Amino acid sequence: MTADVTLGVEEEFLLLDRQTGIPVPRVGQVREAADQQPGLEREEVDSELLQAQIEIATPICSDLDEVSSHLTRYRQTVAGAARAADCRLASTGGAPVSGQVSVPVTGERRYHEIHADVARLVDEQLICGMHIHVAVPDREAGAAALGRLRPWLPVLVALGANSPFWEGRDTGFASWRTVVFGRWPVSGPPPFFSGASHYEERVAALLATGVVADRHQLYWHARLSDDYPTLEVRAPDVQVDVGSAVTIAGIARGLVVTALREGRRGARALDPPASVLEAAGWHAARRGLTADLVEPRTATPAPAADVVWALVERITPALKELGDLDRVTAGVQRLVNEGTGAERQRAALVKGGTEELLGLIAPEPC
Numbered sequence: 001m002t003a004d005v006t007l008g009v010e011e012e013f014l015l016l017d018r019q020t021g022i023p024v025p026r027v028g029q030v031r032e033a034a035d036q037q038p039g040l041e042r043e044e045v046d047s048e049l050l051q052a053q054i055e056i057a058t059p060i061c062s063d064l065d066e067v068s069s070h071l072t073r074y075r076q077t078v079a080g081a082a083r084a085a086d087c088r089l090a091s092t093g094g095a096p097v098s099g100q101v102s103v104p105v106t107g108e109r110r111y112h113e114i115h116a117d118v119a120r121l122v123d124e125q126l127i128c129g130m131h132i133h134v135a136v137p138d139r140e141a142g143a144a145a146l147g148r149l150r151p152w153l154p155v156l157v158a159l160g161a162n163s164p165f166w167e168g169r170d171t172g173f174a175s176w177r178t179v180v181f182g183r184w185p186v187s188g189p190p191p192f193f194s195g196a197s198h199y200e201e202r203v204a205a206l207l208a209t210g211v212v213a214d215r216h217q218l219y220w221h222a223r224l225s226d227d228y229p230t231l232e233v234r235a236p237d238v239q240v241d242v243g244s245a246v247t248i249a250g251i252a253r254g255l256v257v258t259a260l261r262e263g264r265r266g267a268r269a270l271d272p273p274a275s276v277l278e279a280a281g282w283h284a285a286r287r288g289l290t291a292d293l294v295e296p297r298t299a300t301p302a303p304a305a306d307v308v309w310a311l312v313e314r315i316t317p318a319l320k321e322l323g324d325l326d327r328v329t330a331g332v333q334r335l336v337n338e339g340t341g342a343e344r345q346r347a348a349l350v351k352g353g354t355e356e357l358l359g360l361i362a363p364e365p366c
Contacts, residue, residue: 010057012128014090022099025051033081052103079365088362093163093177093237095126127177128238132252133230143199145259151296153221154280160236161288162341174288174342189277190220240341247331254315
């Protein structure tokens, strides 16, 4: 039943110098400090590609209240651990400033091999996303659902935009993280998949090229998880605040549930050309919610707010069954009215410079 569809959320964060905002390689110290925090399990905090990044992952959650509770607890606890390691935990999709020396990769052999192969790409991977895992009955249903939700992924890019700055400058983009990720060979909107066998055929063909080292380098905006029985939505940047993260998690679950339902009743899937989706995703990363977006059903421009509310309307039946409609609608209204993380970051910089910006994306724990 719809009400039984579980979800989990992973959030990636940067570790920044407390005064300058430059990324610092202190994930080891932060994890050690986090291990001493009560109520935080070791497996809930992990390292990432670079030593200035850290990741948290919720357990399986049945509702958005659980997601909110876990994310709030993690952010507060890991921020305290970061302070103990003399740095800040930053909820931004891209490093706003960078230092003269590259941040080293973490100790995993796989990461060192990737760095040896594409050093510059790895050195500039100071980006952080939010990944929402939504349970699917099986890989057949999950792959078909992935094909059905793909036209709406650019809207999630726009809603989740939170990385306007890079190397001390305004990029002119709302989600520079999306652009950085776009330099990898497999990224952006996924192809259309009719089912599990089609999905595996496409993956096998990519791996056979030798260009993609393994399945973990399939950096599509959404994909099937190889570790869990879930469809993983990866389009949004990590969010400035928990409320925005919960809103986007609710939207992602609503999209998956809607796609599963359409698949069960054999509804015709919307399948825009890959080139149109790529352009729509690029434009969403460029503008966020400040201009128009590409309307998925017509492939023509429309005001961003209209496209966002069209998405909400599409998933409303699922949101009602999940008990999420009021919460998601209020969260979307806030994003439309007050702006995405990118807009809030820009406003903070104008208001009070770097200090105000750091106070927004990396507040010191109480």
